[in-house]
Amino acid sequence: MTLRIIENAAARKLGPYRMQEVLSHAAAQTAYRMITACPRYAPTPLRALDRVAANAGLAAVWYKDESGRFGIGSFKALGGAYAVARLLQRRVAARLGHEVGVADLVRGGLRDITRTITVTCATDGNHGRSVAAGAQVFGCRCVIFLHRDVSAGREEAIRAFGAEIVRVDGNYDDSVHAATRAAEEHGWEIVSDTSWPGYVDVPRDVMQGYTVMLIEALQQLQTAGARRPTHVFVQGGVGGLAAAVCAHLWEEMGSEGPITVVVEPERADCLYQSALAGRPAPASGDLSTVMAGLSCGEVSTEAWRILCAGARFFVTIDDAPAIAAMRLLASGGAATERIVAGESATAGLAALLAIAPETMLRQQLALGPDSSILLIGSEGATDPALYRELVGDAAGA
Ligand SMILES: Cc1ncc(COP(=O)(O)O)c(C=O)c1O
Known part of the structure; x- marks a missing residue:
């Protein structure tokens, strides 16, 4: 298999965290209060991959299992729905001239205002599901743009939350551009999980929602009497998830923060290419990968601001090892x-x-018997048919 790794020299020594303008513990507390007040809230489990740790000669490997998050099946449930709530709060407050709470939105007394607002986004599935769920709970209209490779199962799951669907004959980036054009034309509100110059507030809220996962994980490690992570291996699409993870742990642990390793599919390597170029750069491949959530050609500029300073390694892998890892987890x-x-x-x-057995790479990443690794298990079987096809007998099916 092809494995590419580059080191980001800028992140070799982490100084104090200074990116509070983008993501902060103060804003994470607001997200935590709002999200945990939801009646369906429950923390997701942090699972110990003891067999992986033992085989790889590492102290511990932790897997934050987001498969059960809010019944939506991925960590994305924390971001899009939260950003919809924040956006509606801002718009309603601007019309009424006073602040409104999330409970006011949920109770429905503000529907006369919220139903005049349409939220929209492009998605490969998970983010759209979260935005649609938020729109349904908080009472606004929702139009979701899907690119040609999003499966029918994922489309159905989004439609089930009452969203209208627009299919775009192109890849993920084409669907982002189509959603942006439609929003401009109709005066809709874009609730995107990616940011670009001039569009930062909503994606910051999305990423801030993700940090609830880190608050939980740190609490869970403490409850287990376990040490904080020395390394985080986290997958990257536009970089929002990785930035949330990197920023939260960096602010929490300062110069003792873990080594962040960002992992992407070989042909959807925009973060890797950006690390090579030292500035946002497009993916070098055609974005084709089984890892649909990671099939992104352009980085989120706000996420990149954090990752270019705080993420130490950028790695690409091809599809086969990702599928093998699904099967390993499914088999027990x-x-x-x-x-x-x-x-x-x-x-x-x-x-x-792939890295742990290679002596040189182990050294490069400072992996050893004292290392404690945090992995983000960012989704469950969000496309059950595809899951069965890829994992089949390994799941005991
Ligand atoms: C399951 C899953 N994991 C990881 C990611 C990557 O997140 P980001 O695009 O914020 O880098 C996504 C994005 O959709 C996803 O759906």
Whole structure:
């Protein structure tokens, strides 16, 4: 298999975290209060991959299993829906001249205002599901743009939340551009998980929602009496997830923050290419990969601001090891329990499994018997048919 790794020299020594303008613990507390007040809220489990740790000669490998998040099946449930709530709060407050709480939105007394607002975004599935769920709960209209490769199953799951669907004959980036054009034309509100110059507020809220996962993980490690991570292996699409993880742990742990390793599909390597270029750069490939959530050609500029300063390694892998990691988790070969991980959830584990046995790479990444690794299991079987096809008998099916 092809494995590419580059080191970002700028992140060799982490100084104090200074990117509070983008993501901060103060804003994370607001997100945590709002999200945990939701009646359906429950923290997701942090699973110990003891067998992986033992085989790889590492102290611990932790897997934050987002498969059950809000019944939506991925960490994205924390971001899009939260950003819809924040956006509606801002718009309603501007019309009424006073602040409104999320509970006011949920109760429905503000529907006369919220139903005049349309939120929209492009998605490969998971983000759109979260935005659609938020629109349904908080009472606004929702139009979701899907590119040609998004499966019918994922489309149905979004439609189930009452969203209208527009299909775009192109890739993910084409669908982003189509959603942007439509929003300009109709005066809709874009709730995107990616940012670009001049469009930062909503994507910052999206990423801030993700940090609730890190608050939980740190609490769970403490409860388990375990040490904080020395390394995080996290998969990258536009970089929002990786930036949330990197920023939160960096602000929490300062110069002792973990080594962040960002992992992407070989042909959707915009973060890797940006690290090579030292500035946002497009993916070098055609974005084709089974890891649908990671199939992105352009970085989120706000995420990149954090990653270019704080992420130490950028790695690309091809599809086969990611699928092998899904099968390993499904078979019970990684931990004492079987774990359901979708095709975009395992790039971090796959990269760790590829790197750990290689002496030179182990040294380069400072991996050893004292290392404690945090992985983000970012989705469950969000496309059940594809999951069955890829994992099949490994899941005992
Ligand atoms: C399951 C899953 N994991 C990881 C990612 C990557 O997140 P980001 O695009 O913020 O880098 C996505 C994005 O859609 C996803 O759906």
